[in-house]
Amino acid sequence: MRARAILLTLALLLPFGGHAQNAIPGYPERITNPPNVTAKPEPAETVVAGLSREDVEITTNFDGSEIIIYGAVKRETPIPKGSALDVIVTVEGPQQSVTVRHKERKLGIWINTGHVSIGAAPNFYVVATTRPMETILDPAEDQRYRVSVPLALRAFAGPVTVEDAVPYTEALVRLREESGLYRLDEGVVRLAQQTLFRADVRLPANLIEGYYSTRIFLLRDGKVIDTFRAPIDVRKVGLERWLYRLALNQPFLYGIMSLAIAMAAGWGASAAFRAFRRT
Amino acid sequence: MQIYLPIAEVVVNSLTLISLGGIVGLMSGLFGVGGGFLITPLLFFIGIPPPIAVATGANQVVASSFSGVLAHVKRKTVDFRMGWVLLAGGLVGSSIGVGIFNILQRIGQVDLVVQLCYVVFLGLIGASMLKESLGALRRARQSGPVKPMRRNQHGWVHRWPMKMKFRASGLYISAIPVLLVGAAVGVLGAIMGVGGGFIMVPAMIYLLGMPTKVVIGTSLFQITFLSAYTTLMHAVMSNTVDVMLAVLLIVGGVVGAQIGTNLGARLRAEQLRILLALLVLAVCGKLALDLFLRPEDLYSIAPGILQ
Secondary structure, three states, X not given: OHHHHHHHHHHHHHHHOOOHHHOOOOOOEOOOOOOOOOOOOOOOEEEEEEEOOOEEEEOXXXXXXXXEEEEEEEEOOOOOOXXXXXXXXXXXXXXXXXXXXEEEEEOOEEEEEEEEEEEEEEOOEEEEEOOOHHHHOXXXXXXXXXXXXXXXOOOEOOOOOOOOOHHXXXXXXXXXXXXXXXXXXXXXXXXXXXOEEEEEEEEOOOOOOEEEEEEEEEEXXXXXXXXXXXXXXXXXXXXXXXXXXXXXXXXXXXXXXXXXHHHHHHHHHHHHHHHHHHO | OEEEOOOOOOEEEHHHHHHHHHHHHHHHHHHOOOOHHHHHHHHHHOOOOHHHHHHHHHXXXXXXXXXXXXXXXXXXOOOHHHHHHHHHHHHHHHHHHHHHHHHHHHHOOHHHHHXXXXXXXXXXXXXXXXXXXXXXXXXXXXXXXXXXXXXXXXXXXHHOOOEEEEOOOOEEEEHHHHHHHHHHHHHHHHHHOOOOHHHHHHHHHHHOOOOHHHHHHHHHHHXXXXXXXXXXXXXXXXXXXXXXXXXXXXHHHHHHHHHHHHHHHHOOHHHHHHHHHHHHHHHHHHHHHHHHOOOOOOEEEEEOOOO
16 A cells, blocks of 8 residues: 555656655755656746755754755846746655544544545645745646645545545645644745845754755746755754664664663662652 | 654653653552553643554553552562462453554544543543542541451352462452453553553452552552553554653653652542542543534544555
8 A cells, every 4th residue: 555655656746857855965956847848948047046054953952943045046138127036935844644534423422434545745845935926826837836835735545535535635734734834935035136035944843854855936927937956854863863763673672771761760769769768 | 941752753842741741650659550541641632643652651651650669569568469460461451452453443443442442431430439439438437437348248259260369468369350350451451552550440449359558559560561561562563662752751750659659658548549530530521522522623634544
């Protein structure tokens, strides 16, 4: 079942060309045009961008991280007149499979009746823009590049057993928006002189390990004129990494260690209290 | 201080966790329950993923009940023989329970069954304990000196074969009902993700007729080993024990357990039982409300794919 979910995910990811996982960490990579689009001439305006940091280390006192995505528009010709330039920046966390369940009242109690499994939903997704989305991005372009938050969900996993899956996917987006994992920040990308731009994206404390992918879209008249992609490597370090690896690779040893700590703490407290009472 | 948990992959406040452990440890020392039936729902509430809450709760129970057991061993209020027989039944029951849990998980209704189990068992036990101990308290007030409870009255326990002498409990009964109680608690404990002390304590008092004095120490003894077994099973089978989370809970828990044990020695048995009964009923009421009231959001997210 898992294999099928991965296949579905891969199939849906194909139009993106090189995915973040294939990219060399730290080296920005230009997105190739979707294969269904005929090769365009080299755009008159292109993005040159960088990240304030290319890796995030999760330590014991990790409390979220701030990433600054900055860049400039490179052009050989003068700034085109008559249309405004806009920038959208997205940061997307690793994909996970999730199940959305729906409760209904049966015999007086609320129980889970329907469910929809989604094969790949990013665990974190933020969209930052220069101006409101609907004024700067054409819906067709949104579909093609999967920019807006609802389009971050990729595929259903397994047979869909409910009549209408839409309320389920909407609920997933809504619940994740409420917990701050999905976010649309309109107007937070600052664009100066139609050339320099900067976006400050806050990564929450509840991060999971993996490659996070940053995408930058350059827009004119609702159309994407250039794109840019760079990965952010989020990793546990130190004690966090050691415990995580031990739990996965040596589960029996890890279990014994957990028990030993528990027993030692129980004995220690008991001994300490006896000593305390005697004095 | 905020802290990132390596297995749960969430950030939590370490002081919240320490005080949570402390409260549960206090219950453990006071009543001889592992506290699993409290810690697991409380961990859900602060946002720990349920499988990790269940497994790590078991690890915390090991520490607090071990600490409690040591205090009871010093006071010679542990019936080791009874404890080993209960444990033998418990390990068998726990393995059966894990099997049932996996079947329920495949059907997709494990949450409902667990919740119903909690409501039914906590409700029954809480109500009967409250009724019994209120009655005992009233009798004690009316007739001055407390009449010794007449035990060894249940004929059926005496007629069964495989009789054993449990000296610390002052009982000479068949091992079969003891094994059955251990197994039943093991099954329920595995399904509900708890040590089972809150079922074990009343079963020892009312079914086996053990004196209240040794019930708590013996129950803690049994729970220490049973939850150690459960923790190891979870760590190996599903990698859901978060040792960082466990350590924080344990720091609060062991201190709480010591305070609770000393406090328990000063309170009267009837008063203790009334307090435990009220606590059990409160948790039961909260869970029942969750079942009957319309949830805040009809949709919920769970990781993974459900078939």
